[in-house]
Amino acid sequence: MVMEAPVVWNNLKGIICVFKPAELSVGRLRTMLIHKICQGMNELEVRPPINYVAIEGNPSKKLSVSVKPNLADHPLVVGPRYQEQDLPVSWSNYLGWNTSGVLLFGIRSGTKQAKFIRENKPARVYKVKGVLGQATDNCFKSGKVVERSTWKHVKRHNMERFLSAMQASHQKKMFEMSGVDLQSDTAYELAKQGLIRPANSKIPIIYGIKCVEFDAPNFTIEIHCINEYETYLIQLIHEIGLKLHSTAHCTSLKCIRHSGFKLEHALLMKHWSIPNILENLATCNEILTNLDGYTPQKNSVLI
Template sequence: MVKFRNAAAAFKALNGLICVYKPACVPIQQIQHTILTNLCRDLNVLPDRPHEKRVEIVGPTNAPMTVKLVPNYADNPLVCGPRYIKEDFRCSWATHLGLFTSGVLLLGINQGTKLTYLINTARLTRAYKIHGQLGKATDTYFWNGKTVEKSTYGHVTREKIDKVVAHMQAAHQKTMFEMSGVHMESQTMFDLAAQGLIRPANNNLPVIYGIKCVYFNSPNITLEIQAINEYDKYLWTIIHDLGVQLKTSAHCTGVQCIRQGKFDLDIALLRKHWQLEYIIDNMDQCRRLMEEHSLILQPKSAILSV
């Protein structure tokens, strides 16, 4: 872990991207506030520059006067306040996570805010684990909504879930290629698919690249989804639609983002590690990860024109 001898050196190192774990039911603004507050607290504890001195000239004006340096109380933190405050930092997020969504969150600090903008425009794919429960449907498709329907779910098996999920994935992939405006069996379509993931030109259009069931213990179910341009309410509807196709009802109980691009849970900082030393180490780890995979410099994949 990096150790700094003074606060100025530590402040200069706080320029980059960090990966933190966002807890559920905690807004991103509160996470920003907590991290910046902790950084200010840790920086103000480190040794700071010497206090400025004030030149004082004393003695009678009709005789040789004495010049001396005395402490300048205007530079004392007890008078002017802490050296570092939250307004000294800039902080932004790369992609927004909903209030009830937990998981990987990318934040840029100071110069790192430019990286968050580049990541946002690059539109990296994200992977989620969506937890649901069979037997009940709500008006919001989430657990905190009003119950609108209850149904039996004893006929639901893992084989039926896998069959429906495979059908949903095929339908999404077919729609993704159809929106390209190119014939499905043409050479142009093959070349377009060979370039990589086909991203929609419209940032508001969700696209699902993969979906599978990773856990089932009736009535609880967990889906793993790779998507782009998604949002929390759209992910809730996937569980609801799954319940409809299984001839029952279902609602979402939780959403966890497990990966954004190459950033996964292994490098995400927990709340107890939102401290200066861990943040700077994580910033260096994210920088090496980006350099290793050329996340920002790599050419963009194929774009759907819709």
């Protein structure tokens, strides 16, 4: 089946969910996505050059009227029909250089949806891996080892106890920043409404944190959070090591969920083709429509 580029272009709008590899910037990934889309569009059946009406002959005698192809509109003269600067794309969540996982882009009119998601700051879920016994100068595996320590005394129940205390501390902080007593009815009513978001969007809040894998010295924790950033998550692993009377550094960060978008919805780079992108746009549009709180209004909040 031959797809016509103008028909595809009219449907090429909305939110697309892609998988961002580690050690690749979001800006670079955006450029690669735009290039891949434009390349695929130009391989489709594009419109032919527009013809023009030519009136030739001696004005004092009989004139001839003919229709000729307009060479000034030929792709060899003006370039490809679909060019990268004509395709607006923006991201709704930013992942750092070392972080992989779910990344959302808004294409064409979908940039408004991307802005809506970005401003509402929905919760995200990460799987962060670490190693006990070593501390690096940047708290990540790429850094230089500056300290070694014992780790065999650290057991899974020790880590789970500390993570539970950390989660409780962040939950208490949420209510304190809201100006309500944790034991009051107001706090209960706030909790019933869903996630409590801090007024300051620069303060990271952890809604849930647990150890999902423990094979000492390696461990993996799952973090449900908001307002986080890569450096904060990396330093969190370092803090866990210190609190457990050892040291630790981060080895991997992966965003496995962003609002209602999960890893299973993320399109790998090798699958970036026009049919797959159109299918992903339709899937993401359905997910976004079914999300609680998605009514693009001023006070809407995504869960």
